[in-house]
Amino acid sequence: MNFYKRVSFVCRKIPKGKAATYGQIATLCGRPSNSRQVGFALKMGLAGGVPAHRVVNSSGFLSGAKSFKTETEQKRLLVAEGVFVDEKNRVNLKKFGWKTDGTDISWFLSRFEELNI
DNA sequence: TCAGTGACCAGAC
């Protein structure tokens, strides 16, 4: 089980114009308690083209903005996709949150099985 | 081996 590769895989599946939370990613990767590691994984993955700008914390804040080229880069990318980001660097998850359920979790887990990651 | 550190989280006030 390669947690980082799973994170990368999941992030590429986040629909444009939506935002996902760290806990959500961790859960979809099969490790609900590893939300902190998701941030670390994304930081590494930025260089590899992972769309990390769609990931925010559970309150909707862009907590990883400082890890982009510029602090405003993440916000800019989101706005360009139609996601509203307020002056405090926060998105409304009610409106732009990526909704996932048990079915989605099962789907990802079986993909991981067959891809052996 | 071990303590410090994080792009975190849910619950309680």
Next chain:
DNA sequence: CGTCTGGCCACTG
């Protein structure tokens, strides 16, 4: 809204 608390776990020196 905001702050605090306990829990979490890979990575690092």
